Amino acid sequence: MADGYSETVMTHVERPRNRGVIENPDGAGIERNPVCGDLLTLTIRVADGRIAEARQEVKGCTGSVAASSILTEMVTGATLEAAAAITAQGIVDALDGLPPHRLHSAALAASALRKALAFYRAKQE
Amino acid sequence: MPSRIVYLDHASTTPVRPEVLEAMLPYFSERFGNPSSIYGLAQDARKGVDGARAAVAGILGCRPAEVMFTSGGSESDNTAIKGVAFASRQWGNHIVTSSIEHHAVLHTCQFLEKFGFDITYLPVDADGLVGPDDLAAALTARTVLVSIMYANNEIGTVQPIAELAEVVRRRGKALGRVIPFHTDAVQAPGALDLNVDRLGVDLLSLSAHKFYGPKGCGVLYVRRGTPLLPQQQGGSQERFRRAGTENTPGIVGTARALELVVAEQETESARLIGLRERLISRLSERIPRTRLNGHPTLRLPNNVNVSFEAVEGEPVLLGLDFAGVCASSGSACTSASLEPSHVLSALGLPADIAHASLRLTLGRENTEEDVQYLLATLPDIVARLRALSPLARAAQG
Numbered sequence: 001m002a003d004g005y006s007e008t009v010m011t012h013v014e015r016p017r018n019r020g021v022i023e024n025p026d027g028a029g030i031e032r033n034p035v036c037g038d039l040l041t042l043t044i045r046v047a048d049g050r051i052a053e054a055r056q057e058v059k060g061c062t063g064s065v066a067a068s069s070i071l072t073e074m075v076t077g078a079t080l081e082a083a084a085a086i087t088a089q090g091i092v093d094a095l096d097g098l099p100p101h102r103l104h105s106a107a108l109a110a111s112a113l114r115k116a117l118a119f120y121r122a123k124q125e
Numbered sequence: 126m127p128s129r130i131v132y133l134d135h136a137s138t139t140p141v142r143p144e145v146l147e148a149m150l151p152y153f154s155e156r157f158g159n160p161s162s163i164y165g166l167a168q169d170a171r172k173g174v175d176g177a178r179a180a181v182a183g184i185l186g187c188r189p190a191e192v193m194f195t196s197g198g199s200e201s202d203n204t205a206i207k208g209v210a211f212a213s214r215q216w217g218n219h220i221v222t223s224s225i226e227h228h229a230v231l232h233t234c235q236f237l238e239k240f241g242f243d244i245t246y247l248p249v250d251a252d253g254l255v256g257p258d259d260l261a262a263a264l265t266a267r268t269v270l271v272s273i274m275y276a277n278n279e280i281g282t283v284q285p286i287a288e289l290a291e292v293v294r295r296r297g298k299a300l301g302r303v304i305p306f307h308t309d310a311v312q313a314p315g316a317l318d319l320n321v322d323r324l325g326v327d328l329l330s331l332s333a334h335k336f337y338g339p340k341g342c343g344v345l346y347v348r349r350g351t352p353l354l355p356q357q358q359g360g361s362q363e364r365f366r367r368a369g370t371e372n373t374p375g376i377v378g379t380a381r382a383l384e385l386v387v388a389e390q391e392t393e394s395a396r397l398i399g400l401r402e403r404l405i406s407r408l409s410e411r412i413p414r415t416r417l418n419g420h421p422t423l424r425l426p427n428n429v430n431v432s433f434e435a436v437e438g439e440p441v442l443l444g445l446d447f448a449g450v451c452a453s454s455g456s457a458c459t460s461a462s463l464e465p466s467h468v469l470s471a472l473g474l475p476a477d478i479a480h481a482s483l484r485l486t487l488g489r490e491n492t493e494e495d496v497q498y499l500l501a502t503l504p505d506i507v508a509r510l511r512a513l514s515p516l517a518r519a520a521q522g
Contacts, residue, residue, distance in 0.1 A: 003443060013440065016513055030515075035464065037480045038437070041515045057515040059477075061439040065513065 006096035009066040016065060018072035020055045026123065029115030031108050038064045038105070042112040044075065046120055051075045051083055063098050063105030070094050071109045084117055086110060127449030131495045134451045135335075135427055135488035136278050136312060141378070142337040142489070148381040149339065152374035160371050161362070170373045177380035184387050185329070185346050186320040193363045194376045197343035198311040198332030202229035202272075204345055204356045204367070205307045205328040209270045210237050212352035216302060217267025221245045223255050224471040225282075226274050230309055231467070234272075247273075249471050252420035253282030257292050264296045268304055275310040275329075276317060279468040279484060280419030281428025283317060290325030303327070305351050311335055315386035316394055316426050327351045331383070333375070337489065338382030342375035397426035397487050404429050404485065404496050411504045418469060418482060427487040432478045433507045435516035441483055444506035450499060453484045477516065 005013075025043035032039045038060030045053040054072040058064050071091060075083045091106040092098050098106060158167030160174050175189070182189040195201045210220060222234055224246045234244045245263045247255050255273055264271075271293045276283045290306045297304040307328035313319060314336040321329055328351060333342040347353055347366070359368035386393075401424075409415045414434035433441065438454035445452050464470075465479035472479075485499070511517040 003446075005443075013443070019513055021515075021518075037465070037476045039515055057513060057518065059435060059437060059510075059514040059516045061437050062443050064437075065440055065510075 003062075004099040005062060005066075006098075008070070008094075008096040009062065009098070012066040012069040012095070013062055016056075016058075016069040018053075018055045018069070018076070019057065021057060022053060022055050025116075027116040027118075027120030029112035029117075029119060031112035031115060033060075033104060033108050036061070036104070038108055040064060040068050040108050040112045042068070042071065042109075042116045044116050044120065046080070050077060050079050052077075060108070061102065061105065063102030064108055066095055067091050067098070067105045067109040068112075071113060075113065080117065080120070083113065086113060127447065129498065130449045130451070131491070131498055132451045133485040133487060133491065133495070133499065134453050136281075136425075136484065136486035137453055138334050138340065139337045139488055140490075141334075141339055142382065142385065144385060145338055145378045145382045149374040149378040152377050156373070160373060161360075170371075173373055173377045174371050177376045180380040180384055181344055184319055184383055186322050187346060188349065190364060191347055191349055193345040193347055193366055194371065194379065195343040195345050195367065196341050196372075197334070198227070198309065198330050199229040199343075201330030201332070201343045201345035202227065202307075202309055203233050204353070205330060205347075206230065206233045206270065206272055207237065208353040208356055208366075209305050209307070209328070209351065210242055211240075212354040213269035213305075217265070217269045218242045219245070219265050219267040220270045220272065221247060221260065221263045221268060222272045223247045223249060223274065223284075225249050225253055225277055225280075225468045226272065227278055227309055227311065230272055230274065243267075249282075251472055252423070253277055253280050253468070253472055254420065254423070255284055255289060257285070257288055260289055261292050261296065264293065264304070266300060268296075270305050270307060272307040272309070274312075275308045275324075276312040276425050277419070277468060278312050279466060279482075280430045280472070281312075281425035281486075282420040283423045283425065285423075286324050286326065294325060303350070305348075312425055314383060315390050316397075319387070321346055321348070331379075333379040333382055336382050336386040339375050339378045342372060342379045344379065344383075393489065394426040397491075400487055400491065400493065400496055401426060401429055403493075404487075404499070405431070407496075407500050408503065411500060412507050416478060418472065418474070418478075425486075429485040429487075431483055431485075432474070432481040433483070433511075434478065434481065435514045436481055436507055436510040438480060438482050440510055441481075441503075441506055444509070445502065448502045448506075450502060453486075454482055 022043040026046040058068040088106040088110040156169040160171040305327040327348040329346040331344040334340040469479035
């Protein structure tokens with residue numbers, strides 16, 4: 001595959017899932033990689049202890065576009081506990097791997113998710 | 126595989142043209158002799174090398190003895206800078222270069238810092254030009270070398286080399302010695318004047334694969350009298366300045382390629398400028414918020430470097446690759462490093478714009494049809510990425 005990207009990465013880049021933002025979200029995470037400038041926003045809606053909807057926007061390299069897209073699929077329908085357990089490595093695995101110098105893309109997505117969940121918890125208190 | 130391949134990365138490398146390959150072929154198996162041997166077979170090889178050297182000298186306007194054949198642009202730059210620096214310690218330890226040089230120059234200067242040399246990295250303006258006043262102010266009584274590239278490989282900006290060299294010449298005269306001026310002219314052949322006297326340079330680097338010659342071959346012009354410590358020992362080749370049996374086919378191919386590209390320079394440059402200008406204006410029309418990086422007119426005929434606001438360069442390249450278009454980017458994500466290109470950063474571009482750059486470099490085989498194909502492909506790729514970008518939404522309000 002082009003430039004060492006997996007088939008899975010390319011399907012997400014060709015057709016990114018769950019684009020956009022949720023108005024008045026229950027949780028939101030905005031994460032930026034200060035070095036390369038990649039920017040990712042994740043918004044979530046929570047119902048009955050599960051993530052009912054997740055939407056994403058991203059400006060970044062191919063890896064970040066794919067990581068952001070697949071993350072929304074991984075969290076939709078997941079309990080908050082299960083979502084909190086998602087790691088950067090979990091995102092890399094779901095994408096069938098990322099080239100070594102693009103691993104930061106998965107870290108960016110995982111970090112946006114942690115922020116979105118923290119936002120949700122803070123809102124509940 | 127895409128149905129069509131459009132190669133728009135000529136600043137990266139070019140195909141060897143058939144006439145060049147034809148000139149090289151006899152030197153692999155028929156005239157394979159070592160040019161240093163005395164029998165007739167070897168003398169055929171010697172003649173090939175001598176003829177090539179004379180041809181290159183004719184184009185540079187110098188003596189054949191001032192032409193050194195190397196393994197390419199990087200070796201030429203390394204030899205020029207280290208060679209002069211280490212041969213000049215009695216006069217000082219200061220070198221002046223620019224902040225937008227190719228890494229073959231920048232990293233060599235950084236290497237010399239470990240050996241006690243002080244390097245001044247001159248800033249450039251927003252279009253990538255070095256200011257003659259900045260250069261004059263940087264020169265000191267301990268300056269032993271100035272190295273400023275002729276035309277930039279990323280943004281195509283062409284420096285006023287003759288004017289800059291004159292600044293250095295005058296300062297040297299006041300000091301009662303010559304401060305050698307080196308220029309990395311790797312992007313220049315086929316586009317710019319290569320006459321070393323009109324340019325006023327003492328050293329000049331070329332790389333054959335940038336002008337339809339073979340890879341692994343280059344030229345370093347060294348003006349007579351310039352102090353140069355050889356960087357490779359072991360034989361008398363290249364007047365003891367570079368030991369090692371000559372790459373005869375490569376040397377013959379380098380000279381042939383240079384002759385051809387210089388002969389066609391006038392017509393081909395005019396043609397490429399036409400394609401370049403159409404490409405720039407139509408891209409700007411069809412893709413909103415497109416920015417041209419580099420100087421609008423003091424620019425290589427084949428270079429287009431644009432940034433599309435709110436998208437990253439790397440996924441644009443990948444999209445183009447799927448459509449069969451070969452291009453490149455100064456974007457962080459195209460390399461192992463995440464930092465934006467040092468050239469675009471030196472222009473003072475915000476990181477987002479520096480990350481969004483796309484370089485398209487035209488060449489001999491490109492036609493108007495290639496430009497049309499790109500224009501039919503690229504706007505959709507940028508639009509698709511912008512539809513995903515939080516920055517694009519923010520910009521639209």
